[in-house]
Amino acid sequence: MSISDVHKRLGVLNHEGEIASEQLNAVRVEMQAAQQRADTLQADVDHQRAEVEALRTRVVGNAVDSYQRSTSLSSVAAFFVADDAGQFLDDMATTNLVQSQQTGLLIKLSEQQKKLVGQEQQAQDALDALTADKVAAAKHEAELDQKIDDAQELLDGLKQAERQRLARRQAAEAEAAAAEAAVAQAAAAPRPSRSQTRVDVSDATVPDVPASGRAAIAVQTALAQVGDAYVYGAAGPDSFDCSGLTMYAWRAAGVSISHASSAQPGAGTQVSLSSLMPGDLVFYYSPISHVGMYIGNGQLVHAANPSRPVEIVPLYSMPVTMAVRIG
Template sequence: MQHGRKRLSTALVGLTLVGAIGLIPTSPAQAEPDIDDVEARVDRLYHEAEQASERFNDARIELADLQKDLAALNADEDRQDARLDAVREQVRDSVVRQYEGESISAVGQVVVSDDPSAFLAQMTTMSSFDSVQDELFDSYTLETKALDIRAQAVAQRAADVAETKEQLAEEKATIDDKLAEAESLLDRLETEAREAVVSRDSSARTAAPAPTSVPASGRAAAAVQYALAQVGDAYVYGAAGPSAFDCSGLTMMAWAQAGVSLPHSSSAQFSSGPQVSSSDLQPGDLVFYYSPISHVGMYIGNGMIVHAANPGSGVTTAPVMSMPYVGAVRPG
């Protein structure tokens, strides 16, 4: 009888376990991502995209320089080719005359020359025709070597251009991938949560409304006025206005209003003027962030900068030390 009760108890335990297992979901529902975690990851992706964007800007500047070099080398090669053709023609005529048994003395050259005095002035001695031929062939050899050197330089520059274009394509793909990943993270959130992330990102970078006026003077005043007028505009990687900017595009266009030409690159702009300490910042100074440098803003006074922040914040203001500070320069 006890054995029967034991079998019944075992069966009931088995049924209980089966029922419990049946209540366990076959695939757990995907947990909603934590807003703080998403915000941090989106910020990181935006920054990685900006790093790629600034490398893209650097490569674009390099490509423009390489293309100028290539055009100059091509023109130089064409001139050298023309000189070689001229010498080649002289050599051919000389070979033909030699083959026909013609031997013109130096005195004869003076006689048949259109300008005998000029011919004599070019000759230090009354050399033989064979000597003149030797010089001609030496000239041909020299011009051929010169053309070969220029051709090699052209080929190298052309290879550099192709490599830089590949780098541009790679950086553009990186930008697109990082933005797509950030958008995918935001899409996983409900509408309200997504708006909260974007709003918190914007408010975290903006400590106060943009000032209506900044005590700047000279050319810096024009640069600051332009930059502040763009607050609220969109952030677009590689853009330089009129209604969207990236960080170096904004500072480049702002200083252009003051007649100062800056490259469209934060790292290149770091060499655009003398460096100034953080304690000596004046409105209009450019302030740089991250190592290697991948972001730039413009100081507007009271410990604040105006900058094109990221796609979530656009052009806005922020505390000067709100990002990893590297240094500052004073253009103009």
């Protein structure tokens, strides 16, 4: 296999790996929501069971009390033999009231038992959904592991000289993308290296971006990560995947969004590509499997793939699906 073929194959594996990684991210978000729902429903079930048990105790207690009050004499016979006819009538009224209350309790008990059955079914459905999410997570994780293994096996098959040629080719592509981005932005903001996982990048690739408010904080936070490593499932502070970077940047601005590119469109309002502003999130491929942050002048900052660090690239360097404005 030629270096060109290896390069293309690595690109395919990186993209497929990102798809699996973002699917795994999405399932993990769903699992968290499902767990919270299951916990809430179980708490409701526990409360309802206590309500039903309390009602059942009252019904049984009233039944015992009613039995103890009962007499073998008919109401008419008891009236004639009573020492105080007025008191007897008062007692009869009390008995009728107790019986009426007991009937009401029985009806309420029946209603609450039906409600409990419904809540128990909802809780079971939530647990079933959580189980399904766990199965899906295991599937996507296995797919991701396989892509990583395939990529590593491909690299392991190269000789040292071939690896060096491949590394030079990847570096050249990264430099070309950085140069293209720098042409669109004259201003530069030099910054020191921050971590051992960081890749040296030209200061010219880190522009000053005209933005305001929370978007400005998000943009500057994302730009501060340029050169950091791409790691599947990472969300900072020194390594990221694509949705982890955008989540990290907007969290710094006080806005919470999900760690999944397929879920992040729901965190904002869709905007046209012709009206993009710095801080807007741009989504790629169909179905969505990649996200980056628009920084103006036709540029995007994103966590690319395991072969590339966090970098600035042209907006249309990948097939765009949609964009949203956060906040």
